[in-house]
Amino acid sequence: AQTVTQSQPEMSVQEAETVTLSCTYDTSESNYYLFWYKQPPSRQMILVIRQEAYKQQNATENRFSVNFQKAAKSFSLKISDSQLGDTAMYFCAFMKFNRDDKIIFGKGTRLHILP
């Protein structure tokens, strides 16, 4: 069975700083997807970034980038130039390389961006 672990329940950083959220996972699959989702107070789960396990290059989306270490089963999210609107719960998630499979989420990290 797959598991996703986020070791930081809560973090706070000053606006404009860089912050890194940690995530480790466990799987015996060789092909899979990893995601970071953001859940603001509006409750909607928003996809921040996605990484295919077969790609060695780390995914980036504007201020968001990941450090994907497949051998270590580590998938951290870096937010550069953090903004007040980045305040939210962040979930690391895993999905097998199978179109009808479920997403497995970590417990989340609550991120506060301080003015």
Added chain:
Amino acid sequence: KAGVTQTPRYLIKTRGQQVTLSCSPISGHRSVSWYQQTPGQGLQFLFEYFSETQRNKGNFPGRFSGRQFSNSRSEMNVSTLELGDSALYLCASSFGGGTNYGYTFGSGTRLTVV
């Protein structure tokens, strides 16, 4: 284009009652998945429907059921409600399945059982 719409947004029910939640996917999306989110257990997969057929099911008791209509709208039903069923229920839709097409989530239905 319109996003994933979940109704109602909030719901309060009494133990023993049953409840039906609705999810309207993005137009053209044929896959609808349901997740339960609680502070203790986090996000847990309930089931997925694709073209009116349940394609995948999580580890929940039979009190939790769902269905999908020909227009891809989905409903989930919880019978004989228990206090522990209080949660945020999220629905996600996809064109054909999350791997290739990605999932779009709704804002959820907050169910409180008293």
